[in-house]
Amino acid sequence: MTPPVNNRSGRAGFQSRHFLQHHPVQGAVQGELRRHLRKPIRVMKFGGTSVGDASAIGKVVEIIRAAARDSHVVVVVSAMSGVTNRLVAAATQSEAGDGEAVAAIFGELRRQHDAAADALIHSTAERSGFGGKVQKLLQEGDRLCQGTMLLGELTPRARDAISSLGERLSAPLVAAALAERGVASEAIEATELVVTDSCHGAADPLMDLTGDRCHHRLRPLLEQGIVPVITGFIGATPDGLLTTLGRGGSDYSATILGAALRADEIIIWTDVDGLQTADPRLVPGGCTIPEISYREAAELAYFGAKVLHPKTLRGVMQCGIPLWIRNTFAPERPGTKITPTGPPSVAGVKALTAISDVALITVGGPGLAGVQDVLGRTFRTTAAVRADVLLISQASSQNDLCLVISSALGKCVVEALRHEFAHDLAHEPAEHIALDPTVAMVTVVGQNMRSVPGIVGRTFGALGRENVDIIAIAQGSSECTISFVVPKKDVNAALAGIHKEFQLGSPLHLTTAAAIGARENCYHPCEPAEASRRPNQEQ
């Protein structure tokens, strides 16, 4: 291992005050961790594209090297781009008994990691150490797939174990690339740190246990100036069974670890300049939002903005740590800062998002009019099959209820509802529970929309001009979101029409104050750490 970068300035007192103010009720153990560290802690998560090949990893290494000069950096990595998809395909193919397809996928994964390692690691010892790791992990994957083929069944536990391999490969690769550039680092599997419940495929952290583990495992490394490079996406139950947090879950790993460590900042490094006013793949001409509140960012993530995993903000809600989204390929740009309250004085529509892989379920018709507790029974049924209901709209009587859920769960929810109401509807000739997979859901997000009159009218006017039918509508009680269901084929037109109506492509729609505030508060890799603090965070 290369020698640690040792650059401690004497800011211990400042740090403890900062944390007392912002993280009032976290355990004493984490407070202890903070007392021993004299530089700010930055958790930096790098997504799949950011570690997608040797050239991208080279950029990641430079960002970490610069940040490690004035902070304790904790790195969280995703799998190289495309790798988790291929691992999931290998898992599915093994259930189908296609051993050749599985072998081909593992061959490709080996070539991809070897090619990146050949370009990045020149030290013979490091290169052969990483080669051995690849060999071991791919053999483990092969054994898991062989077991699945033998059983003819892919268990949730096996699916998690197979799909975890991407991060378990990328973390040692990034750690070795850092060592090559003189940054002392250690790859760590998050199974050692992130303790979760046993909900395979969508696990949630047990924060007390996670905090203790992070303290004991990471403190000695940070004290020695070693950069831990931690696998995103995965955790383990208290008994040590590997779990995953859900697809795209490395963002959530970053906030879980950030909260456990009482970090000063969490930075999600990705392939766009920050949180945009709409998905740049769907609406060209959007602009980067300089600063936004936790609540708005959480709504955007929940309603489809892929740049953040839907649960990302949960990790920091309690502790107020600023979260940045920045571009690995343009680190000089400020990115988006996500703070507990967002910038002052900005009300109105901030951004749009859409989800296309949803289905609309309608529960209604004359046969249900007299049935007791339709609402309660419907939601007990969706909860029993663990379906998240994204939108609900109900007409004046109980006989017309619309639910939007993920399309993957559509059939299963409809079957469960038909079963639930089978007795009530036994004599009804018409179908009362229907599934429509041809819809999408668009959500308009903005804090305090209540204080700006006419937003709903302008939104629907824009949809009218684009000839987009509105199938169902729901407005959050906090007026932070307005969601509506439109035909899937019209989703781009709907987004473009609303984006234009609210002039979201013009930075002027975000006040100058917000833009200036974000620029002032922005952390640049080479700036001193104090630059990233807002004045009111200091006591």
Ligand code: ADP
């Ligand atoms: P990573 O691999 O770094 O986790 P993701 O592909 O998961 O990156 O997320 C980044 C992508 O999210 C962007 O390339 C962009 O296409 C998409 N995206 C969707 N909505 C937004 C939005 N509002 N702002 C920025 N990016 C968005």
Ligand code: ASP
């Ligand atoms: N590699 C995982 C996925 O592709 C997690 C992540 O990238 O955030 O879903």
Ligand code: MG
């Ligand atoms: Mg992602």
